[in-house]
Amino acid sequence: MTDQLEVTSGDEPFAMTGNTRVPTPRYYDPSFAVLENERLWSRTWQMACRLEEIPSPGDYVEYTICDQSLIVVRVDRDTIRAYHNACRHRGTELAKGSGSFRGGQIACPFHGWRWNLDGTNSFVYGVEGFAPEPPADLCLPQAQVDTWGACVWVNLDPAAPPLLETLDPMPSLLDPLGIDQMRVVWWKAVTLEANWKLAMEAFIEGYHIMASHPQLTQGEGEEYDPNALAYSVHQNGHSSYVSRPGAQRHHRRQVDYLDEVESLIESSRLLCDGLEAMTLPRDLHVIETLRRRPVGENTSLGSELVGAIYEHAKNAGIPLPRLAPDALARWGGVFFVFPHYFVLPQYGNALTYRFRPVHGEPERCLLELWSITIPGSGEDHGRPAMQGPFAPDDREHWPAIPLQDFSNITRQQRGVHNQTVPATRISHTYEVGIANLHQEVDRYLAQPLSRPT
Amino acid sequence: MPTVRVEPDGFLIDVDPGETLIEAAWRLGYVWPTTCYGQAECTRCHVEVIAGAEHLSPVGDDEATTLHLLWGRRPNLRLACRVKLDGDVVVRKRGVRGPG
Ligand code: FES
Numbered sequence: 208m209t210d211q212l213e214v215t216s217g218d219e220p221f222a223m224t225g226n227t228r229v230p231t232p233r234y235y236d237p238s239f240a241v242l243e244n245e246r247l248w249s250r251t252w253q254m255a256c257r258l259e260e261i262p263s264p265g266d267y268v269e270y271t272i273c274d275q276s277l278i279v280v281r282v283d284r285d286t287i288r289a290y291h292n293a294c295r296h297r298g299t300e301l302a303k304g305s306g307s308f309r310g311g312q313i314a315c316p317f318h319g320w321r322w323n324l325d326g327t328n329s330f331v332y333g334v335e336g337f338a339p340e341p342p343a344d345l346c347l348p349q350a351q352v353d354t355w356g357a358c359v360w361v362n363l364d365p366a367a368p369p370l371l372e373t374l375d376p377m378p379s380l381l382d383p384l385g386i387d388q389m390r391v392v393w394w395k396a397v398t399l400e401a402n403w404k405l406a407m408e409a410f411i412e413g414y415h416i417m418a419s420h421p422q423l424t425q426g427e428g429e430e431y432d433p434n435a436l437a438y439s440v441h442q443n444g445h446s447s448y449v450s451r452p453g454a455q456r457h458h459r460r461q462v463d464y465l466d467e468v469e470s471l472i473e474s475s476r477l478l479c480d481g482l483e484a485m486t487l488p489r490d491l492h493v494i495e496t497l498r499r500r501p502v503g504e505n506t507s508l509g510s511e512l513v514g515a516i517y518e519h520a521k522n523a524g525i526p527l528p529r530l531a532p533d534a535l536a537r538w539g540g541v542f543f544v545f546p547h548y549f550v551l552p553q554y555g556n557a558l559t560y561r562f563r564p565v566h567g568e569p570e571r572c573l574l575e576l577w578s579i580t581i582p583g584s585g586e587d588h589g590r591p592a593m594q595g596p597f598a599p600d601d602r603e604h605w606p607a608i609p610l611q612d613f614s615n616i617t618r619q620q621r622g623v624h625n626q627t628v629p630a631t632r633i634s635h636t637y638e639v640g641i642a643n644l645h646q647e648v649d650r651y652l653a654q655p656l657s658r659p660t
Numbered sequence: 661m662p663t664v665r666v667e668p669d670g671f672l673i674d675v676d677p678g679e680t681l682i683e684a685a686w687r688l689g690y691v692w693p694t695t696c697y698g699q700a701e702c703t704r705c706h707v708e709v710i711a712g713a714e715h716l717s718p719v720g721d722d723e724a725t726t727l728h729l730l731w732g733r734r735p736n737l738r739l740a741c742r743v744k745l746d747g748d749v750v751v752r753k754r755g756v757r758g759p760g
Pocket residue numbers: 294295296297298299315316317318319320
């Protein structure tokens with residue numbers, strides 16, 4: 208779906224008034240960030256953790272957004288809950304970071320009140336010293352919780368529509384690729400000196416590849432076709448881009464084909480080294496075998512590549528789902544899931560991102576990156592742990608492509624303060640996803656809160 | 661499977677690989693003193709190691725921080741909610757109640 212969505216123009220400050228300009232105060236104005244906190248983050252579905260972080264009953268992960276904290280807890284094999292992370296006595300945070308509640312109890316460190324994993328109160332020390340309370344009022348309050356794409360999603364708004372309704376149509380695009388079977392290879396974080404939306408925008412468009420990642424154009428420079436990528440906006444603020452269909456050529460002459468193989472190997476190596484995700488060393492190895500793979504008449508490199516990848520998956524016991532051609536075309540694409548999550552699928556792998564504002568600092572955000580893959584038979588990736596946050600210019604921990612992106616993001620954040628830039632200029636073709644993101648933010652900001660504050 | 665003997669009552673607790681002493685005790689129905697329920701915060705689960713210290717897992721950061729809070733800071737104290745073991749151990753712990 209590529210039709211333009213209706214444009215909101217409300218009374219909110221710095222509202223979008225079209226799809227070719229983004230008012231720059233949206234990236235630094237403190238009152239705008241407060242409004243986002245109150246009206247967006249308080250009622251949108253967010254990726255809270257990966258499922259493999261909480262494999263056993265009692266395992267928990269703390270999820271923080273703005274000044275709110277939730278504890279996502281595995282209650283039993285089939286139940287996950289998200290509790291507000293505050294004691295029912297005097298509000299102390301019950302848990303920090305991640306870990307496991309033992310003995311089936313969540314205990315407050317301050318005065319020792321306790322809860323069962325299902326959120327019911329199990330102990331009040333010196334209970335006779337308190338006025339009787341209805342037991343329900345001592346239960347831990349819950350946020351909405353659901354799962355999709357091997358992740359736990361939470362929503363602070365009890366009245367919010369169901370997760371799958373809000374994610375639509377992204378699950379229909381990504382589920383066929385097997386992302387819910389993927390497990391973490393690595394998980395790293397970086398703190399960026401930039402507004403969360405501005406930082407995300409660098410991943411919503413591939414228009415910057417020519418100038419920012421020149422190594423990926425294989426020397427084509429300005430000849431690199433900006434229309435090689437096809438951009439789509441979807442409902443609910445989501446957007447995506449993939450290689451334009453029909454870009455793959457058919458080859459008749461063997462010599463052309465082998466040139467094409469070498470260039471695929473080269474670009475795959477640049478991605479593998481430059482990203483350390485999406486194209487993993489095992490995939491690079493498979494791609495190198497294309498040199499020796501016999502080819503028939505009228506074959507395309509694309510179909511040979513797909514054949515080789517599936518053959519390897521079969522031998523390695525990787526349950527790579529069979530894909531129809533339209534789903535295969537999503538390999539190598541970028542899928543933005545509003546408000547803060549990305550999936551970049553490739554073969555049996557993906558790179559995923561999550562962005563979060565740093566509370567009270569509109570010009571800082573936390574970005575986490577996960578490289579995930581469908582494990583082969585007998586591979587166990589265990590419970591993942593985050594590395595970092597590393598500095599955005601840390602060459603020891605970031606490969607080339609993220610280093611290039613991070614450096615542009617911090618420069619742009621400084622630039623948008625310039626008095627000559629009241630608004631950024633947005634392409635109606637390559638950057639539609641950016642306008643779509645901001646318009647969806649405005650739709651949230653335009654709705655006053657119904658719940659008492 | 662390694663066994664822990666808990667003096668002075670002589671309880672024998674079999675501990676699974678990867679399991680902490682307090683979790684093994686709970687799994688077998690013992691009542692073991694705690695307030696924080698295995699978060700290495702309350703110190704109440706601590707044991708005095710009498711024999712077999714070489715079979716205990718090394719002291720981690722959170723356990724070390726909490727052990728410092730214990731009176732006397734005797735070197736042979738460990739937290740039952742953190743120790744795992746790869747051989748038989750004898751500890752002293754008062755206040756443990758047997759199953760049933
Ligand atoms: S604040 Fe939690 S028990 Fe008092």
